[in-house]
Amino acid sequence: MNHQEVVKQLIPLLGGRENIVSGTHCATRLRIVLKDDQLAQTKEIEQLDGVKGAFLSSGQYQIIFGTGVVNKVYAAFAEETGLKEGNQEDHQEAVKKKMNPIARFAKTLSNIFVPIIPAIVASGLLMGLLGMMRTFEWVAPDHALIVLLDMFSSAAFIILPILIGVSAAKEFGGNPYLGAVMGGIMTHPALLNPWGLGNAEPDYLTFLGFDIALIGYQGTVIPVLLAVYAMSKIEKGLRKVVPNAIDLLVTPFVTIMLTGFISLMVIGPIGNFIGDGITTILNFVYDHVGFVAGLLFGGIYSAIVITGVHHSFHAIEAGLIASIGINYLLPIWSMANVAQGGAGLAVFFKTKRAKTKEVALPSAFSAFLGITEPVIFGVNLKYRRPFVGAMIGGALGGAYVVFMNVSAVAYGLTGIPMLAIVSPLGTINLLHYVIGFFIALVTAFVATWLLGFKEEEN
Template sequence: MNYREVAEQLVPLLGGENNVVSATHCATRLRLVIDDESQIDKSGIEELDGVKGAFSSSGQFQIIFGTGNVNKVFEHFAPLVGATMDDKSPTGETHSDAAKRKMNPFARFARTLSNIFVPIIPAIVAAGMLMGLLGLMKTYEWVDPESGLFVMLDMFSSAAFIILPILIGMSAAKEFGANGYLGAVIGGIMTHPALLNPWGLADAQPSTLDFFGFGVEMLGYQGTVIPVLLTVYVMAKVEKGLRKVVPNTIDLLVTPFLTVIFTGFTALLVVGPLGRILGNGITTVLDVVYNTAGPIAGLIFGGLYSTIVLTGVHHSFHAIEAELLSNIGGNYLLPIWAMANVAQGGATLAVFFRTKNKKTKEIAVPAAVSAFLGITEPAIFGVNLKHRRPFIGAAIGGALGGAYVVFTHVMANGIGLTGIPMFAIAQDPLNYGIGFVIAVAGAFIATLLLGWKEETK
């Protein structure tokens, strides 16, 4: 593959360098913000050497090259359109901001939540894997639960959830355009030792503080999500408002001081309690659906998840999953999403075995492997959605797998990992594995039975 040649061929197919507002890349895709997408020659792009698919989503036109290739193409492509390696557009605007301008309000909201939680996922994944290890130690009596090793590992596993508001506070503040360290301070206020830590305490009875005649419940927000999100959003508004009126000479002293005081009172008196009620309400509704509808809920959610991915709304699910982890100690949504993801790989394998198109065969196997590892875009946009019926076959497989993991009450100890990596955080790896096989096999068989119209080229 000639990376320079492909990059040079891309520019006219995208409508010229002036039609590319901003450009960046992720692990597998070139991500472009385009001024006028009607000028794009999508079929021409998909015929280029190394291109595994192209699609428009979340305010961006994305071209799939795969791991190892995309960064090399971008290296030659960026100078041609005036993009830089530091995620800046030619106008100086960040790529993320340029993409958000192209989204509808709901997609913009989902992307904002995603930007907040994605940096935190490694911490939650590490905690989830430690919880799984502790579970194995306890179940098979590898280590005495009273031993120093077990106690220390237990501390390590719960730490991320106890300080979750601090992590979210810093990440959310940065996303909202505020000072990240002030966001962390607000998270620290909401998890202060003076507040009763409800983490792991089912019947916590906090004391009440008399604040000018108002009773303030001294209950901490360890492990919560929505209260700190709402509070930091308020903090960002306060900080930005103060910076407009406070003189620059005293800004460093006055703005942080007033921001922390005002937001701290707001957190403990108003926004925090309301956020707790909202978070508990969402969890209760999901529990009712999960426990009442059972496998039917898994069937529906597993079948529809990949369609939701097309809209970009799935990015908002991280907040709900984190709330579930905090409130019930497990995430029953992630195994359902995992079934939908691996089913895309099963459908793609079916296309590989049936198709006679050389380029489709070249794309299908790596796309399937990527889906089994939890990255579905190559499979969805490079193969299944292009042929339409394989996408329906994948939905059938995802529905069957989703029904099974709900029926067997499979839960995860974290968020963000699906496919094969999710075995590390699955509370029931055996039934998760069975659901995995059901989803892949169901999608494979359904795709072969449904068939599709073969491409002539």
């Protein structure tokens, strides 16, 4: 394809250069913020060479080109429109301005937790390797390799507040290194480490009439989020009033001191209370109406994906792992994703249009690998009934994995890659995940085939 020519045809269909606020790209899609979304001519855009689908989601107009193509299209797009390469921060701000408050909150959490996913996934895989070594007795239980792998696998969760501190400070507009310091304060060795210490009681200090529990926040999520948010507000407020000549000395010093006191005395305990409350509610629902919850959330998760609010679930999942060591929500989301792939596969076999086949097959397999936007927006939602078929498959698959208590040790992976973070919890856990996978896939395929869909004439 001629990337330059496609871009020249694309820009007028987006309402012209004056309607384009900013643009960037991910692994498969061109992401554009438009002044007026109504000016985008979706049907005409989808007819362009190389375009596999187009849709509006989360404040962005997204055009699917596929891996290896989208970066070349974006380079031509940036040159033609005058946009600068690598303007991610400006683009994110433009995206947020177009979102409603709920979607904006979800986007904020997504921007904080998505960069941490590689560390969490690596720890989950190390846990799996460690579990296999212990189960099959590859080495002695007290072997140095067991000890080292135990350290490697738990490190990310122990220093999770530091990782969150860096990422959250970037998102909130604060200094990321001060965010890391706040995470370090909340995981300081002088504080009791609750990670793996059971019911150990912390010591107390009396300061300004307050009793401060010397308990750490290793593995927690909400306390450090609140602390870094407060830190960023304090830092930005100080920079407005502190003279530039002494800013480097005064601002970091006062920011850390004030935030440190507030965090250990107020924010930390409140954050723990909120986090424990969320975990308690989720555990109650899971233990008492889990099957129904799996049916419901497995069915509607894909609809939540359309709104973009699903990105906020990373924070809840990280909190579950920190509190109880497992993630029982991710298998439900995975079933919904797999079902979208199953519905897309049915569309591939049933459609007579070459263009639809070209999009449906790769996007279906993409869903099996955990990336669902191409098949949702490029195929299933476009024809409506396949999306309903996918919701049916996701519901049944979700109900099954909850009924069988399938869990994972990390977050961020669904579909086939999720096998790696399900296996550490045992062969039975892995087996039931695979069964749920095929229940979701086959049910969605059959439901879509039976429901049928009306194809476009063009």
